[in-house]
Amino acid sequence: AQKVTQAQTEISVVEKEDVTLDCVYETRDTTYYLFWYKQPPSGELVFLIRRNSFDEQNEISGRYSWNFQKSTSSFNFTITASQVVDSAVYFCALVDSGAGSYQLTFGKGTKLSVIP
């Protein structure tokens, strides 16, 4: 069965520091997709990125970057020069061929607090 582990429950950083959120996954499938979502205090989850298992290239989007390493089953998320608006709960998720490839398995989330 698939599983997503986010070992960091809470992280606090001072504004402008870089921070990395860890995500480790388990799946028996060779085809799968990984996701990151942001949940600000308002509650609505915001989609950040989707990455498939055949593409190990790192991705950068502004201050956000993602490091996908199949060798360690990890999909880590780095925020560079953090800002107060980055304060939120961040979820990593996985979908594989189980349940018709529709069902996301979420980690328990990492709460990030950026202190001004």
Add this chain to the structure above:
Amino acid sequence: DGGITQSPKYLFRKEGQNVTLSCEQNLNHDAMYWYRQDPGQGLRLIYYSQIVNDFQKGDIAEGYSVSREKKESFPLTVTSAQKNPTAFYLCATSPATQYNEQFFGPGTRLTVL
């Protein structure tokens, strides 16, 4: 505006009463989902539906029921059989194709008194 609507944002009910949470979407997505979120537990799937008039149980379906009579709507009923219904409930949608990202509504916080 295109999007997912959940109403109300806050809902209070007495213990033993059934309550129905609404979820409406105008994204023309085929698949719809209901999740429950508890502090420190992440999101857990209750039910999902890939097409109209069809739905499947997720990981924690006991005490909940759903219907999918229209593509745009996927209401969730929290029944009196649900032992601990107080939680934050999130509805999501996705296109019909496999492995797609899901888009989430603003959520309903249900408190049972």
